[in-house]
Amino acid sequence: MGKTNNVLRNAHFLGTKIRNLRKRNRLTMEDLSARCIKINAESAPSVSYLSMIERGKRYPSENMLKVIASVFQKELEWFLDDVPEEQGIVPVKGNRGGISGMALEPGFLFSPEILQIAIPEMLAQTGVSGRQFAHLLIRAHQEHHQNHFPDLERAADEVGNKQMPISLEQVMAICKQVGLKIKWIDKSAELSDPGSDGGVLRLVRSWFEPPGTVYVNKVLKDQPARLKYDLAVYIGHAVLHNRDGMKTVIVAGGDRRGEVREDGLGVAESSAVDAQDILHAWRDFECSFFAGALLCPKVPFRRLLDQHAYEVNLGGMLDVTPSVVMRRMTSVSPYRHWHYFDAYPPGKLHAVYRGNGIPLPWGNMRMVQDPCQHWAVFRMINQESRETSAQISLLEANGETRLYCCESVKVDDLAGNSHVLCAGVDINPAIEAQGGDAAALVQDIKQACVDNGGSAPIASSIKKDLKAVARILNIGWIERGIENEARLICPRSGACPRTPACHVEQQVAMPERRKR
Numbered sequence: 001m002g003k004t005n006n007v008l009r010n011a012h013f014l015g016t017k018i019r020n021l022r023k024r025n026r027l028t029m030e031d032l033s034a035r036c037i038k039i040n041a042e043s044a045p046s047v048s049y050l051s052m053i054e055r056g057k058r059y060p061s062e063n064m065l066k067v068i069a070s071v072f073q074k075e076l077e078w079f080l081d082d083v084p085e086e087q088g089i090v091p092v093k094g095n096r097g098g099i100s101g102m103a104l105e106p107g108f109l110f111s112p113e114i115l116q117i118a119i120p121e122m123l124a125q126t127g128v129s130g131r132q133f134a135h136l137l138i139r140a141h142q143e144h145h146q147n148h149f150p151d152l153e154r155a156a157d158e159v160g161n162k163q164m165p166i167s168l169e170q171v172m173a174i175c176k177q178v179g180l181k182i183k184w185i186d187k188s189a190e191l192s193d194p195g196s197d198g199g200v201l202r203l204v205r206s207w208f209e210p211p212g213t214v215y216v217n218k219v220l221k222d223q224p225a226r227l228k229y230d231l232a233v234y235i236g237h238a239v240l241h242n243r244d245g246m247k248t249v250i251v252a253g254g255d256r257r258g259e260v261r262e263d264g265l266g267v268a269e270s271s272a273v274d275a276q277d278i279l280h281a282w283r284d285f286e287c288s289f290f291a292g293a294l295l296c297p298k299v300p301f302r303r304l305l306d307q308h309a310y311e312v313n314l315g316g317m318l319d320v321t322p323s324v325v326m327r328r329m330t331s332v333s334p335y336r337h338w339h340y341f342d343a344y345p346p347g348k349l350h351a352v353y354r355g356n357g358i359p360l361p362w363g364n365m366r367m368v369q370d371p372c373q374h375w376a377v378f379r380m381i382n383q384e385s386r387e388t389s390a391q392i393s394l395l396e397a398n399g400e401t402r403l404y405c406c407e408s409v410k411v412d413d414l415a416g417n418s419h420v421l422c423a424g425v426d427i428n429p430a431i432e433a434q435g436g437d438a439a440a441l442v443q444d445i446k447q448a449c450v451d452n453g454g455s456a457p458i459a460s461s462i463k464k465d466l467k468a469v470a471r472i473l474n475i476g477w478i479e480r481g482i483e484n485e486a487r488l489i490c491p492r493s494g495a496c497p498r499t500p501a502c503h504v505e506q507q508v509a510m511p512e513r514r515k516r
Contacts, residue, residue: 014065014079019054021072024433025472026334029054034306035474036067043067073434073468134281139352142285146355147331147338149289152240156293159239164300165318168224171231171294178238179212182231186218189252189415200344202253203415206230212243219414225321226414229291236290241283248284252414292328295320302332309476312388312407312423322409323351326423330355335473337426339406343377344419356426358404359397359491373502374454374489376408377420386410390481392458393489394446396497403427403442407477427478430469441465445486454498455485 022032029047036044043063045053052058060068062076069076123133159174160166175182189203205226206216214234220227230250237243296318308314310333315325323342330338330353339358342351352360373379376391388409395402406424413419431438441462448456458466463482470478488497496502 014059015054015056017079018050018068021074022054025072026336028334031302031306031334032068032071034303035071036064038307039070040067071472073472130277131280134277135284137278138281138285143353143355143357146336147353149331152286152289153293153298155239156236156290157297159235160294160297162297162300164295164297164304165320166228166295168228168319171228171235174235175214175231178235179243180231180234180238181213183213183215184218184221185215200253200348200417201415202251205250205252205414206234207249208234208237208247210243210247212238217414223414225315225319225324228295228319229321229324232291232294233287235294236287237283240286240290246280246283248280248287253417289331292324292331295324296328296332298332301328302334305329305332306474309474311476312409312421322411322421326421327351327353329423335425335430335475337429339404339422339424339426341377341422342419343381343422344417345381347378350419356429357397358402358424358426359395372490372496374487376406376424377422380408380410380420380422381418383410388477390477391484392445392481392486394442394449394486395489395491400439401442401446403431403438403445405475405478405481407481425473425475425478427466427469430473431465434469434472436465436469446488449486449488450497450499454502455487457485458482 022029027035029050033045033047033050040063043061044067045060045064049058053060065079066076069079119133120130122128123130159178160170163170172182185204187204189201191201203219204217205220206214208214214231216227216230220230233248233250237246237248304314304317310329312322312326312329315322318325327340330340337356338353339356340351340353341349343349349360354360374393376389376393379391380389386409388407390405390407393404393406395404404424404426406422408420408422410418410420428438428442431441444462445456445458448459466482467479470476470482490496
């Protein structure tokens, strides 16, 4: 032990290396201390002691350093070699994902005057409503900021006092405090227009009527997790917007919210874009984000995710829905490269977040006829299983192949429609953050998939590297995904990277089926 202490005394860069690793992985000192406690509570450093280690005021014991090394999947000797790191310590702050691009010429074509004329015409020709377009703008803003909205987090924390779990009784008490009255209604699910939504059942869950009445469907009495979410949305409206005159409605069978008639059904939407559309879209987003932050406050929820390796089935512990759990993951995780899908069969996207800029296989404006069937959400839509499923996928994006891992689960909405929720991460940045060659590693996996008809087991040597990344990120379903075959996916079947291409196989198979 004395020899180890002498080595530690000579490791002048030990504290700096720990700090650099922590910042590179976007962990606070509280996060790192919590992860160490999870591995070995007796040898884990406290936050204050960790601070002194990073500043060179204290040196960790051998056991403590082993725990820290385990968190970052490093050998003990790496901390003790007395050699500073060559790699930069933190990610580039400007790399936000989601939205990227360059200035377009000629610039006059993108003047406000021209856009005000062109955008409504474009929406009319594509069948997109003004409010849908407004929600698309909000989503782009959300992705650009990687789901980081501290003002909304603080507002929710002040109202809920960071209680987790927060009970239905506590949520209803907050409703009363902010001046909301609850009235119960009785409505049944109805089949929506098959031409627009594929014939899914639509059920009015609740709506807000100024100045302070919330009408709630009686079916939510037996669904406390969903009832808490709806009430939390209206608490957000009361807190953020002082219960103003804007009417909103929450409908099962889709994310569509809007004005309501006296019967509680949404009004028709047009392709015109006006200030009211933008205002509705922004307040929809704010109130929904607030609701998630109220039910799953950032600091305690992040600790819970760390303790349970980001399992998507944590909703039962908090009495919240899987959708809330998975959407909040993208916001509270120190890792910023997430995506989230909510997909209805046969190919309709009702919600999407892509903080890593992942190309979409389909949009949330209308159903796509030729999506790639190898995406995890599409594979699960066609399966009966309600168990979670992890998948490693490779996708060509912006001239390079990206490696993704996602966890998907099939659930039913309040109207009885089956749909698939999917949360995932882009693994390339995590590999690069640890000094690995992401491009070479991904190319090896891709080549194996190409040689094997589109999917292939991951080689043992690559598994080892990916498992180290999974443990650093502390996301358990990445390790499970590694044990399954990696799959080539693409945004559209017409751009299939497989040999033979999927759409060619389908064209050959169709005449054969007709003969039979």
